Amino acid sequence: MAEDGKTCDVEGCNEPAERSISNKKVEASGLPVPGGKGNVRLCRAHYREMKKRNKRNLPDYVG
Numbered sequence: 538m539a540e541d542g543k544t545c546d547v548e549g550c551n552e553p554a555e556r557s558i559s560n561k562k563v564e565a566s567g568l569p570v571p572g573g574k575g576n577v578r579l580c581r582a583h584y585r586e587m588k589k590r591n592k593r594n595l596p597d598y599v600g
């Protein structure tokens with residue numbers, strides 16, 4: 538767990554969070570994150586996974 542207590546919001550993941558991303562983008566990728574938040578935090582691995590999935594799911598996705 539990260540020393541500052543900020544960990545990845547993906548279900549079952551305890552890696553330190555590196556990025557804060559719009560929940561909509563993360564949900565679009567299909568990663569299991571808690572709903573109802575404006576932003577979710579992702580670790581490096583899940584951030585890359587989210588981008589990879591969104592590139593496939595959302596052809597116009599940028600960022």
Ligand SMILES: [Zn+2]
Binds near residue numbers: 545550582
């Ligand atoms: Zn993660």
